Amino acid sequence: MAYVIAEPCIGVKDTACVNVCPVDCIHPRQDESDFANSPQLYIDPDTCIDCGACVPECPVSAIFPLEDVPDQWHQYIEMNADAYKLSPDEYLAKWNTRGMKE
Ligand code: SF4
Numbered sequence: 407m408a409y410v411i412a413e414p415c416i417g418v419k420d421t422a423c424v425n426v427c428p429v430d431c432i433h434p435r436q437d438e439s440d441f442a443n444s445p446q447l448y449i450d451p452d453t454c455i456d457c458g459a460c461v462p463e464c465p466v467s468a469i470f471p472l473e474d475v476p477d478q479w480h481q482y483i484e485m486n487a488d489a490y491k492l493s494p495d496e497y498l499a500k501w502n503t504r505g506m507k508e
Contacts (some may be wrong), residue, residue: 408452410451411447411468411469419446423469426459427460431453440455446468450486471507477488
């Protein structure tokens with residue numbers, strides 16, 4: 407199962423993790439059009455191979471194996487998956503109103 411990027415990434419988007427991911431499953435990259443507007447980076451759970459290489463690269467310790475996501479950040483499991491399943495507008499509509507309250 408995948409790794410998950412949680413709240414500490416918001417507003418940081420360091421991208422060191424992007425550069426070490428062997429399967430390019432952390433987005434948006436800096437050269438992608440949605441980078442500026444994305445609040446954080448997300449891991450595609452269907453592509454992540456669970457290697458853990460991204461974890462030590464994160465300067466704000468935002469990346470967790472699924473089973474270790476802290477309770478207060480559990481919504482980020484769904485948020486990372488939704489970032490790949492929903493359109494940007496659908497994602498913002500869902501999580502701007504709901505995610506921050508959970
Ligand atoms: Fe990429 Fe490995 Fe991190 Fe998954 S655990 S996002 S495959 S670097």
